[in-house]
Amino acid sequence: MKSIQQPRSLVAIIALLTVVVACGTSLSLRKKLECHRGCYCSLFKRERVVMRCSLFNLTGKPLPTPPKQSKNLNTSIYLENGTIPALLHNTLSEYSHYRIVILSLKNNTIRNIYKHAFSRMRYLQTLDLSENFIAEDILKESFYGIAMTPIKELNISSMNLTNVSDDFFEHLENITNVRLTFRNNTSEFPRDALQGLRHLTDLDFGGNRLKAINLGNASFPSLQTLSFDNNHFYEFPNLCSSSIFPNLKHLSIQWNGMRYLDRNYYSCLKNLTNFYLNGNLFPELKSNQFSMLPYIYKITLSYVGCAMHTIERAVFNNSALKQIFFRKNRIWFREAEIDMRVFEGCPSLELLNLNDNVFQVTTEIEFNTLFGDLTNLKTLVMGGNGLQSIPQVITRKLTSIKSLALYRNSISDLKPNTFENMTKLKKLFLANNEISTIDKQSLPKDLKQFEMFGNPLSCTCDMMWFVDWMRKDPETFGFHKTPQNKVLYNCSSPVIVKGVQLLDLKMSEISCLMDQDVKIITLTFSTLLTVFLVTGAVMYRYRWHIRYLIYMVRYSQRQEVDTADYEYDAFVAYSAPDRHWVIRNMLPVLEGKENFKLCVHDRDFEVGKLIVDNIVDAIEASRKIIIVLSNSFAQSDWCRFELNLIQRHVLENGQRLLVVVMLEEIDTRHMTKAMRAMLQTTTYLMWGEEEYARKAFFNRLRMLLRSPTRNAGKRRLSV
CATH class of the missing domain: 3.80.10.10 (Ribonuclease Inhibitor)
Structure with missing residues (x-):
C-alpha cells in the first residue's frame, strides 16, 4: 500500500505547486x-x-x-x-x-x-x-x-443625438487616426457632419435605425473600419455610388435582417479584407458573390440560414480568401438547391467553420465534392453537424489541418490509423460524441490539445493507456485551464465504475494482464470451435467431391496396360432432361447409320448395381467418352460427380478419350471450375438446329469416334 500511496502524494504535491505558481503568476x-x-x-x-x-x-x-x-x-x-x-x-x-x-x-x-x-x-x-x-x-x-x-x-x-448639425464635428476636423462610436438610435446618417472628419479611420454607426443611407458625393479617404450593425437595412446599402471608401478594410453590416445582397453595391471596395454579414435573412447566395474583392481575407455569414433556400456553385470563389465562418445556419447540405461546390475556387482557404449545419445524410461522394479542393485548410470546425463518422475526405486529403473540431456529433468509432495521413494535426476536439473506446493507433502523434469529455467512455483495461496519458499530461486535456472540467470525463461502463472520473479510476497493470489471460483462453476455445464448425460445413458442402476421392482410391489400383476389348465405342454422359435429345438425335445416327455401339445409362446400366459402379464400369468398358453438356447438366449434382470421375479417368488415360458436345451456352452462374477447365483444354462440338449444322456436327463426331483400326480394342494408358 505504501508504494501505491507515494505516487498519489507526489501528484498532490505537484498540484499544490501548480496552484502556488499560478497564484504567484497572477499576483505578478x-x-x-x-x-x-x-x-x-x-x-x-x-x-x-x-x-x-x-x-x-x-x-x-x-x-x-x-x-x-x-x-x-x-x-x-x-x-x-x-x-x-x-x-x-x-x-x-x-x-x-x-x-x-x-x-x-x-x-x-x-x-x-x-x-x-x-x-x-x-x-x-x-x-x-x-x-x-x-x-x-x-x-x-x-x-x-x-x-x-x-x-x-x-x-x-x-x-x-438623433439629428446632429452639419458643423457638429467642426472642432475635430484636424484630428487624425481617430475611432468614433456613434450609436444613438438615429434614423438618418449625418453624412455632411461626418464628412468633415476626413482623417477618421474607424466609424461604428451600429445600433441606430437606418433603413438606407444617401452618401451623395461624400468621401472618407482614411476610413478603414466601418460598422452598420443592428440597423434596419432591408437590402445591402450602396457603397459604390462613387469612390467613397477607397481604403476600407473592415466592413460589418450584421443583424440587419437584410433580404438582398447585391454584389455591385460593394464591388468597389478593392481593399476590403474583413466582411461581416452575420444575422441577416438572405434567401439565396449566388455564384461569385465575393470574387471581385482582390484582398478579402475573412467572410462571416453565420445565423443567416433560417430563410436561405438556394446556394449556388462557387459562392466564395476567391483565391485570396483565408477564413470563412458559415456557422449556425441549420442548412441541410443535400437539398436540391444547395450546390455542394459552394467552396469551389478557394485554394488558399485556411479556416472553415461550419458549426450547426446539417450533414446527417451527406454521402462520402458529396463530402468529397464539398471539401476535396480545400487542401490548404488548417482549421476545420464541424460541431453539431449530425455526423455519424468522420468524412474520409478530411482524413485522406485535408492533410494540412492543424486543428480539427468535431464536437457535438454522433461519432461512435475511431478506426485504427484514422489520422495517419494528418501528420500536422495538433488539436483535436471530439467532445460530446458517442465514443466509448479509443484505440491508441487511431490518434495522431504529438497532439497538443485533445478534448474527449461528454463521451460514454468504457473504462476497461483497453483504456488504461488513455488514463495514464491524462495523468501524465493533463494540460493536453485542458485541466490546467479549468480543473473542474475533469468531472466530464466520467465512466459510462461497466456498471461497477459508472460515474467514476477517469482520473480517479483504479486500474493496475497486473489485473489487466490477468484479464488478458482470460481473453486469450476464451479466444483459443472460440477459434477451435469455429474451425470445427467450418470444417464440418465444408465437408458437407463438398461431400460429392469427397465421395469422388473415395471411389478414385477404390479404382486407383488399375493395370497400366489394358488388354481387354472394348465393349462400347463410347460412353454417353448426359442429364435426365437431355435424354430425349440423345435418343432422338444421337442414337439414330451413331448406332443406326454408323454402327457405333454406345453406352447409355437408361438402357445399358446393370439393374441392381450401384450407380457409381455402373458409371465406373461403363467408362472402363468404353473407348471414348461423350459428355452432353447443358445447363441442366451443369446444375445436376450427379452429373457433376460423374464429370469428376470422367476427368480423373481422362487424366490417367489421355485427353484424346474425351468428346464434349455443347447443346447450349452455359450460364456462368452454373459453370464450375472443373467445367471451365475442361472447356479451356478440350475442343467441343456445338449443336445447331439447322440442317447444315447437323451434318457438320455428325461428320466431326464420326471422325472423333473412329479408331485407326475400327475394331482395335487394345490401348495403353497415357499418364
Missing part, C-alpha cells in the same frame, strides 16, 4: 494599489495602472485622485454609473498631472461640459462619454478641448 501580473476611498486600483505587469470607481456622487466634490504611480505609468480611469453634474474648466485639472490615457465617464448624468474641460489632458487617447444626456450644442463645444488632446477613440453613444 496584477497588484493592488492604495486608492481613493470607494475606488479600486491595481497595477498590471508593472506598466499600467487601472482605477475603477462607481456608484458615487461627486456633486460639488473633486474627482477621485489616481494612485501616485499614475504620474509615471499609463493610467486608465473608469468613473462610471455615478453622479457628475458637470465638467467645469477646472474639474479635470488635477488629472493633468498624471499619464491618463483612458478616461471613461459613462452614465454619470453629465449635462454640462465646459469648452476647455479636457484641454489639459496631454496623454488622453480614449474618451467615453456615452449614456450621458448632453445637449448637442454643449457637446459640440466640448470637442474644442478634446481636439487639444492626442485623442484616438471617442464614444458618444446613447446620448439622444
Whole structure:
C-alpha cells in the first residue's frame, strides 16, 4: 500500500505547486494599489495602472485622485454609473498631472461640459462619454478641448443625438487616426457632419435605425473600419455610388435582417479584407458573390440560414480568401438547391467553420465534392453537424489541418490509423460524441490539445493507456485551464465504475494482464470451435467431391496396360432432361447409320448395381467418352460427380478419350471450375438446329469416334 500511496502524494504535491505558481503568476501580473476611498486600483505587469470607481456622487466634490504611480505609468480611469453634474474648466485639472490615457465617464448624468474641460489632458487617447444626456450644442463645444488632446477613440453613444448639425464635428476636423462610436438610435446618417472628419479611420454607426443611407458625393479617404450593425437595412446599402471608401478594410453590416445582397453595391471596395454579414435573412447566395474583392481575407455569414433556400456553385470563389465562418445556419447540405461546390475556387482557404449545419445524410461522394479542393485548410470546425463518422475526405486529403473540431456529433468509432495521413494535426476536439473506446493507433502523434469529455467512455483495461496519458499530461486535456472540467470525463461502463472520473479510476497493470489471460483462453476455445464448425460445413458442402476421392482410391489400383476389348465405342454422359435429345438425335445416327455401339445409362446400366459402379464400369468398358453438356447438366449434382470421375479417368488415360458436345451456352452462374477447365483444354462440338449444322456436327463426331483400326480394342494408358 505504501508504494501505491507515494505516487498519489507526489501528484498532490505537484498540484499544490501548480496552484502556488499560478497564484504567484497572477499576483505578478496584477497588484493592488492604495486608492481613493470607494475606488479600486491595481497595477498590471508593472506598466499600467487601472482605477475603477462607481456608484458615487461627486456633486460639488473633486474627482477621485489616481494612485501616485499614475504620474509615471499609463493610467486608465473608469468613473462610471455615478453622479457628475458637470465638467467645469477646472474639474479635470488635477488629472493633468498624471499619464491618463483612458478616461471613461459613462452614465454619470453629465449635462454640462465646459469648452476647455479636457484641454489639459496631454496623454488622453480614449474618451467615453456615452449614456450621458448632453445637449448637442454643449457637446459640440466640448470637442474644442478634446481636439487639444492626442485623442484616438471617442464614444458618444446613447446620448439622444438623433439629428446632429452639419458643423457638429467642426472642432475635430484636424484630428487624425481617430475611432468614433456613434450609436444613438438615429434614423438618418449625418453624412455632411461626418464628412468633415476626413482623417477618421474607424466609424461604428451600429445600433441606430437606418433603413438606407444617401452618401451623395461624400468621401472618407482614411476610413478603414466601418460598422452598420443592428440597423434596419432591408437590402445591402450602396457603397459604390462613387469612390467613397477607397481604403476600407473592415466592413460589418450584421443583424440587419437584410433580404438582398447585391454584389455591385460593394464591388468597389478593392481593399476590403474583413466582411461581416452575420444575422441577416438572405434567401439565396449566388455564384461569385465575393470574387471581385482582390484582398478579402475573412467572410462571416453565420445565423443567416433560417430563410436561405438556394446556394449556388462557387459562392466564395476567391483565391485570396483565408477564413470563412458559415456557422449556425441549420442548412441541410443535400437539398436540391444547395450546390455542394459552394467552396469551389478557394485554394488558399485556411479556416472553415461550419458549426450547426446539417450533414446527417451527406454521402462520402458529396463530402468529397464539398471539401476535396480545400487542401490548404488548417482549421476545420464541424460541431453539431449530425455526423455519424468522420468524412474520409478530411482524413485522406485535408492533410494540412492543424486543428480539427468535431464536437457535438454522433461519432461512435475511431478506426485504427484514422489520422495517419494528418501528420500536422495538433488539436483535436471530439467532445460530446458517442465514443466509448479509443484505440491508441487511431490518434495522431504529438497532439497538443485533445478534448474527449461528454463521451460514454468504457473504462476497461483497453483504456488504461488513455488514463495514464491524462495523468501524465493533463494540460493536453485542458485541466490546467479549468480543473473542474475533469468531472466530464466520467465512466459510462461497466456498471461497477459508472460515474467514476477517469482520473480517479483504479486500474493496475497486473489485473489487466490477468484479464488478458482470460481473453486469450476464451479466444483459443472460440477459434477451435469455429474451425470445427467450418470444417464440418465444408465437408458437407463438398461431400460429392469427397465421395469422388473415395471411389478414385477404390479404382486407383488399375493395370497400366489394358488388354481387354472394348465393349462400347463410347460412353454417353448426359442429364435426365437431355435424354430425349440423345435418343432422338444421337442414337439414330451413331448406332443406326454408323454402327457405333454406345453406352447409355437408361438402357445399358446393370439393374441392381450401384450407380457409381455402373458409371465406373461403363467408362472402363468404353473407348471414348461423350459428355452432353447443358445447363441442366451443369446444375445436376450427379452429373457433376460423374464429370469428376470422367476427368480423373481422362487424366490417367489421355485427353484424346474425351468428346464434349455443347447443346447450349452455359450460364456462368452454373459453370464450375472443373467445367471451365475442361472447356479451356478440350475442343467441343456445338449443336445447331439447322440442317447444315447437323451434318457438320455428325461428320466431326464420326471422325472423333473412329479408331485407326475400327475394331482395335487394345490401348495403353497415357499418364
